[in-house]
Amino acid sequence: MKIVTLMGSPRKKGNTDKVLSLFEAKMKENGHKVERINIAGKKIAGCSGCWACAKAKSAPGCAIKDDAIPVFKSMMSADAIVYATPLYCWDFTSQMRALIDRHVCLVSGFETPAHASALEGKTTALLVTCEGPVKDNADLIQIMFDRLNGYGKSCVAGKFIVPGCVSPESIGPKAEKTAAKMAAAVEKTALKREKSK
Template identity: 40%
Template sequence: MKCYILMGSPRKNGNTAALLEPFIDEMEKNGVSCETDWLYDMDIKGCVACLHCQHNMNEPDCALKDDMQSVIKKALECDILIYATPIYSWYCTAPMKAAMDRLIYCCNKTYMGQNGPRLLEGKKFASITSSGYRPEKGNSVWNMGLTNYSKHGGMNYIGVEGEKDHGYDHEFMSEEKAEHMRLFAREILSK
């Protein structure tokens, strides 16, 4: 089983990265291979809604040539897709949003009045976040967006697990937060 993680944080040693460590450890202990791509390190342009991807019903076939081709390939090959991102203004970071738009357009062949395939259909899908707000408040808009996104893509949305950052003068990571991430990994595997 493969888990593909799109990491939307600009900070390699930041809070979202700290949350991923116990999550990945738990996945790997359960026989899941995990691969993470850091979106801030990649060249991913925003979708231009040209609909080029809709002319090939069986392949993503995006007109923009950048690192998104690799992201799409890995997303199609995985069993579990994770979007890990800090929450900025109640939603994901800009590189994450660009990748999301491109992935859903390229993999859903439904945009030109057609009922074509949804290439991500059936995949397990979830999100891990860090935010300056309590998770239920900070993740509210993000969770709503992901619920609609996964429904549109035919994915099995497990949910979002987030943790609050109390500020730069406080230690972010704790054993309690690590345990939440391990439990979330097990929840995803059980569904």
């Protein structure tokens, strides 16, 4: 199985990196191929709302030729995609947000019988680290992730929120437990999808 992890944090060695690295190591141990993409290091503009993608014959049909295009191609070639981000203003980081807005170029015919997506059937997971609690803090990002996956017709393996993240050094046991749960959920969902083909 090929897994693409989208690292949305601008901090290279922060809390999100710690949990995601443990997840990636676990997946590699289990024989899977992992490609990490550091979104903060990419040049990704926001969606311009031009709708050129709606006229394109294949995805990604975005008119903006920046780093989002190869990122989307990696996602399209993956079996599973993990969106990893610290919580900024109850949402994804701005770097990840730009990429998410550009997902429109992967979908056609939304809310019609012809609804199709270049990510259809792919296994996805959400990893969020935050200093505060989950309640009234990390609830909106989970709703948004569900909507994104409904739009993209992908299969959510789980939403993994790690609260109380003060520093990477302080979240050791929590990070390991979350990474193990994520690995098991992604493998289980991807296997179920393969069997249903």
